[in-house]
Amino acid sequence: MMLLGSIANDALAGENGDDFISGNAGDDVLRGHRGNDVLFGDRGNDLIYGGSDDDKLYGGAGDDALVGDSGDDFIDGGSGDDTAEFSGKFEEYEITKLEGGILSKDKVQGRDGSDFLINVEKAAFTDIKDYILPSAEHNLGGIDNAVPVMDIIAVDKNGQSLDGKRSFIITQAQLLANDIDLQGDTLIVAEAFDVRGGTLSVTENFDIQFTPDPTYQGVAGFKYHLMDNKNLSGIIVGGKERFAQVYFKTPDLPTDPLFYEQYYLQESKVIGAWEHYTGQGIKIGQFEPSGPFSVAEEVADYRNPELRANIDKNWRYGYEFAT
Structure with missing residues (x-):
């Protein structure tokens, strides 16, 4: 699917499959959802979500926030003061400066994956915001203070x-x-x-x-x-x-x-x-959003070992139970 924005502020969302989405001018919100998507923020201060699978995110001009989500993504912030956002804590990622960019690897399997970043100035984690990524000026990153871990x-x-x-x-x-x-x-x-x-x-x-x-x-x-x-x-x-x-x-x-x-x-x-409580006999209701926005952290993690054996497999697509 190809979606092109206008000079106004647009909200564009792809579907299942490989999408090409361009925000054009304006401050846009772009969502790729499932599939290997290519998303261009172009001009303006844009918010770009890759969604599932391996996506390519281009911020273009402006101060952009780029979220690769799951999969191994390529993220190019373009010009401006850009921030890559991640869904875990700072200590849960390995950040390595490579020739031509930054490799961020999530230590938690099945979450953010491995993302390659270029022209991205900052990163945001659930516990640390505005972390200055390694660059020519900051070879080891912008944090000189130690980060305590539980x-x-x-x-x-x-x-x-x-x-x-x-x-x-x-x-x-x-x-x-x-x-x-x-x-x-x-x-x-x-x-x-x-x-x-x-x-x-x-x-x-x-x-x-x-x-x-x-x-x-x-x-x-x-x-x-x-x-x-x-x-x-x-x-x-x-x-x-x-x-x-x-x-x-x-x-x-x-x-x-x-x-x-x-x-x-x-x-x-x-x-x-x-020690004496089992929860036996108690039932819960798990209510999830439906439609194209059910692709990220708000959806129940059916891969959890306590949930996986009991969840109705018809609730999700068959291929998602292959592993």
Whole structure:
């Protein structure tokens, strides 16, 4: 399908199949949906969504926002101050400067894929906005501060599993292993605070000793303030320093993969009842939008292992159950 915009502000959407969409002049919204689409923003400040499959997005003139969505996409921002938007957190992507452009690879399979970017000045993630992409001026990117990443600690410094009862010691290396510093600076845990579920102390070797409170029914842990050898703190997000969150994983806690990100479960104090609750007999209604806009994050993830075996296969196209 070929769709051409006008000099006004247009909203153009393709369908299943390979589409060619040009916004022409004006501030346009372009959506490719399914298929290997080619989308041109042309003049104006445009918002361009690739949709499913492998698409080519061209911003043209103006300050554009380009979203490749799923698939391996080619994104050319053109002139202006352009931003590529991604659906995950900063630490979930590998960003590599290559000859002629930037390769962004999503570490989460089946989500944003691998995108090649040229003439794109910034990237936006769910937790970090306006990240300056590597360029001739910023060879390693525009963030000189380290990026703290959440830690889920299941073993102590000796590799022994945590049981939630005994006192244990963890090292700074355990905490800093997944924190990101694009310049390769040396990182340290400068301060621990907001300790929950026990007491914390620092040993002579600057290791961290934690003694659990046996009466605590939440998830034990703490936050820490990150510093590098240039005395720079963690990245500033929304005008505030971002701190690292540490959770201790013990056998009594749920094994659901996103449990530790669901902070509201702890705040609502349901952890104590979790062990005895099954949800058996409860039915839910999953209501999804229909039509050409049902192609992105708002649609139920039928690939989830808990949902995949039970979902009605007639709900989706047959080819989507091939893998």
